[in-house]
Ligand code: SF4
């Protein structure tokens with residue numbers, strides 16, 4: 366029987382100003398396992414070829430940086446660029462560097478600018494990469510920026526998909542990659558106004574929350590551990606778009622509100638500053654009703 370050629374999609378995954386939590390979350394993907402994602406066919410006939418990922422690759426030092434440096438030239442047909450972490454931009458980006466060039470530290474922002482050139486698309490993994498996140502929290506002395514803001518500022522036009530979360534759920538990343546391999550890049554209507562796939566970020570936490578009946582009846586927990594809606598304890602579910610209440614975390618084990626913690630709005634632009642104080646009641650948000658259409 367003739368062997369069907371398996372298409373290889375090169376993926377370059379660069380970590381900038383990050384805590385590596387997004388990698389850790391995605392590496393804990395259970396179904397499919399990360400081994401399946403990295404080695405097997407993600408969708409029939411297609412598998413990814415991970416060219417660079419500092420947390421999991423065996424190589425180190427100059428040899429692997431050469432691979433990274435050579436990628437835009439070698440893979441002229443393009444590759445998928447995954448950016449994890451916010452990008453330090455102030456003072457030429459000197460607050461975050463990766464390797465050296467001509468004996469000088471090479472700023473992460475330069476790496477990103479070079480790697481986006483021949484990328485087919487960019488996946489900004491995690492809230493830091495998508496919107497700046499914790500790294501860009503006030504007072505942000507390093508001028509940390511999300512990918513979208515950086516590209517806009519540098520007038521670089523590239524397809525971008527934001528997969529926020531602090532950290533992001535492994536399914537959000539694996540599902541986004543699988544959809545790209547299966548159907549190509551998402552259409553504009555597949556993404557929300559913040560370039561998040563609606564498949565994962567299409568509904569408010571508040572809309573699907575199992576404590577919603579308490580909210581509607583005005584039964585609020587006043588102390589942690591009490592039954593009731595967590596609105597008085599600072600829950601940001603009414604302003605946060607993600608499918609955590611349906612998908613759950615740790616392979617369906619539990620999730621933030623299920624464990625008694627308010628949602629802290631980790632998938633939203635402006636997190637953490639706009640969501641702080643985490644345990645203080647939302648005051649100026651209009652609380653939407655069940656079935657509300659997502660912002661276009
Ligand atoms: S405010 Fe939070 S805990 Fe209460 S119903 Fe909405 S999402 Fe659930």
Ligand code: SF4
Pocket residue numbers: 530531570605606607609620621622627628629630631632
């Ligand atoms: S429930 Fe809220 S804080 Fe928890 S992971 Fe989901 S979006 Fe983030």
